[in-house]
Amino acid sequence: MSDARKYFNLPSPFAMKRGGALNGAHVAYETWGKLNAARDNAVLILTGLSPSAHAAANADDPSPGWWEGMLGPGKAIDTERWFVVCMNSLGSDKGSTCPASVNPATGEPYRLTFPDLSLEDVANAAKTLVASLGIDQLACLIGCSMGGMSALAYMVLHPRSVRAHISVDTAPQAQPFAIAIRSLQREAIRLDPHWNGGQYDDHHYPDTGMSIARKLGVITYRSAMEWNGRFARIRLDADQREEQPFGFEFQVESYLEGHAQRFVRTFDPNSYLYLSRASDWFDIAEYGNGSVMGGLKRIHLAQALVIGVSTDILFPLEQQEQIADGLKAAGANVQFVALDSPQGHDAFLVDIENYSRAIGGFLATL
Template structure:
């Protein structure tokens, strides 16, 4: 059929058109021209209007504004988080994967009073993007991220305990991270920052505790990535932790959560403004950060909660459907991610989320990392880090293999890979890795958590018991709030924390 016949089909329908097809060709062409001309002003022909994209307009406006702004201060987010203390460690700090920081600083905040024998200290570990501001105080009266859990008479009672919270190494809220200036170069580390892991966070925190004169914690407490740190603290420093609490965490990261964090990093890397991490003198990768946060927000809450909270309701039921935020759940995701892209550093998100992926307290993994770390420590001791050696450290990363024969490195890798060939071996490996963790432990899981399913907390509790720990308590909560339950459920989470901390 000739395309000129199409208006006829539209105007009079396929039945009549089948009859017209029997007409002579000359008559057919005449009819086609007649209907084509008539259809220009016909109700049968309408011109579709261009769909509007206000969300894209907003991104473009932001891009233009950001091009005129430049942040030269090392503290990128002082307008968001302030009033913290700084612990400076002015010696080289060797990291688990062989990297070296020439020095570092840790932002921390405290509440309550340290008693005479310094035995009432509680260390609170944060999640991925949290700051040290867990609770308001005179230097920063804004509510903290765990505001209702910490304070006089609350779950973590500041009448009894001296509470400490830090911003993790690699973060951007006062602690040394990729946005910090490398003292050896005078430039920001950016993607020259060395790879870090959960053990590195904890070792840095315990250097702070030593500086404060705290030899032993009453408790180590954390949820999500903080729960990983709390378990790692108990493993690394069993003689310095009386008890620990791990909420919605794991003994090693599982493929599902790794894949979710991988997707977040990929959308961030795909932002043209990311520039391989070197964006501090240009436009921040705000689009990638916004999309990454939308992915993570979906993993933090639960489907049942959103059914009750949003359902299928639209923000404006009388409007035409839109590809921009339309349903209430979409406007929620847009709002949460809009704030985040200005409140957190993209490189910190990369490094810290990767540290979560690599978390694994198994004996073989710890042995593998310790060989790398000890080799770097030995090289530092042997070479005394003179000026020529500093040239090898200017990037902030000290390549072990480049400064030694490197013969053992492949053996480390082969030994580690061979050790995780089977699920049974993996469990035995984890049990061996936690043999030193014998202090009272509270493990909490949430049934609706999709990021760290409760099966992973059950696994942790089981492994602790198999490793010989006689004081493991496991609670599983039936909460609507998914992974974020530890931030919201004051009654159940708070009561469990208080009971464990106050138990003699």
């Protein structure tokens, strides 16, 4: 656990969009830099599905964060200028209240009794955290992947609470392909006998289901160009192959297995299920009488930067264009940046040079 991690207690009861409420809930967050006297230099980062609040090293935790190259003194998100907050999503097991947390009413983990989770709940938790820090309006709200959808929810639910927005590799609603992939990921977990209706423990744990779910994710986070370039059809050496029928034969299979094994016991399966479904449910069109453009036009901003990557199959470029067009129609001054990074959806974690140039350049104009 990070020493830099802070906790904010949400008001009780904390009402959830789809019914039910949480009592005694909290969210984990970390901060970098200092809030100025005017309290107008705050930047909030909302994360993708699996990252923690530890976006970068800081004095209390020098270990590298998931966006280490992007955030810090003199970097694109310059912590000598900005007071940066990164929140772990409500429902995530990286410090925030989630299905693995103990329900104070029963003394037992929530598991599947956790209320239905929506990205609007994540957004409302974030807004409450920001208000608790004495910040009325964010200088900039940054949302990456799932966090980009949470950011759209934040801005549509809390008008004029954000001056500028950076949208990174996200979407205004999940497309059928993304829903299909996430549905398969959830099915892999649910069909693992050790999932046991959400009642697993360390000795009976859905390792296989989580492994398959992670492999499906990794396949969609990168592009075919990246897979071809890195692995081609290279086979494993004879001594690296599995001694069983239909075992791993190609390097790409071994790579996916390694990724899965590093992930499996680091993320609570029920939390994964809840956040995955929340991503499928989110639809900005709900706020625009069934129209994505109508929903986006309800967001009032001064400036926005929308970044997408041409090789992203999970959140395709046309969806980022949709966000840019909608925010422009709402009156924002919008920059749209389409990158050709070969890494697909994960480019924002890998192609730091090009994302830094875009994000740093935009923040310099604020």
